[in-house]
Amino acid sequence: MQPFTTLRAVAVALDVANVDTDQILPARFLKKPRSAGYGGFLFHDERRRGDAFPLDRPGNAGAGILVADRNFGCGSSREGAVYALVDAGIRCVVAPSFGDIFASNAAKNGLLTITLPEDAAAALRARLGAEPGTVLTVDLPAETLTGPEGGAIPFPIDPFRKRCLVEGLDDVDLTLEHADAIAAYEAAVARDEPWRVPART
Numbered sequence: 001m002q003p004f005t006t007l008r009a010v011a012v013a014l015d016v017a018n019v020d021t022d023q024i025l026p027a028r029f030l031k032k033p034r035s036a037g038y039g040g041f042l043f044h045d046e047r048r049r050g051d052a053f054p055l056d057r058p059g060n061a062g063a064g065i066l067v068a069d070r071n072f073g074c075g076s077s078r079e080g081a082v083y084a085l086v087d088a089g090i091r092c093v094v095a096p097s098f099g100d101i102f103a104s105n106a107a108k109n110g111l112l113t114i115t116l117p118e119d120a121a122a123a124l125r126a127r128l129g130a131e132p133g134t135v136l137t138v139d140l141p142a143e144t145l146t147g148p149e150g151g152a153i154p155f156p157i158d159p160f161r162k163r164c165l166v167e168g169l170d171d172v173d174l175t176l177e178h179a180d181a182i183a184a185y186e187a188a189v190a191r192d193e194p195w196r197v198p199a200r201t
Contacts (some may be wrong), residue, residue, distance in 0.1 A: 001168045007064060007137070009063065009091070011066070012132075015129065023043065029044065042088040067121065068093060072098050077102075082102065083109065
């Protein structure tokens with residue numbers, strides 16, 4: 001997993017509450033192989049409803065930060081919604097609240113979710129809506145979000161989740177941290193209880 005320390009990127013406002021995972025990635029695209037990349041399917045149906053979708057507006061090209069309204073990522077538990085955001089270049093989503101499973105999936109795939117109070121998130125969306133192309137800076141070690149004129153906004157994050165993101169640790173990496181203990185346990189079982197060891201063919 002790509003480590004996350006600091007990010008300086010164009011931020012885009014999505015001024016909609018309760019954006020669910022089916023809006024982020026419609027279910028029919030889940031049959032596509034992960035290796036093909038999901039970025040091209042991000043908000044697929046929403047981007048075809050008429051008015052220019054925020055990510056498609058002039059000045060917002062190459063955005064790396066999405067600032068949304070409350071309860072972002074609600075709905076089904078599909079991890080593909082996170083894949084679509086990451087594959088499209090979004091490394092951070094800011095909102096007043098998130099779907100619990102979405103936030104967990106995000107952390108396991110290098111996507112930082114920042115929770116801000118509703119008024120702070122709304123003010124930030126208003127600024128981004130009025131000034132496309134605005135660049136924000138996220139400093140995860142310092143736990144701050146900073147606008148172009150300065151004025152760092154602190155944000156809370158679970159220490160374990162922060163460590164995983166900063167060090168780029170996914171579930172496999174976390175398991176491998178205990179490789180020596182696992183090997184020692186397997187050796188002890190083979191020595192003391194050999195009948196429990198599966199026969200090799």
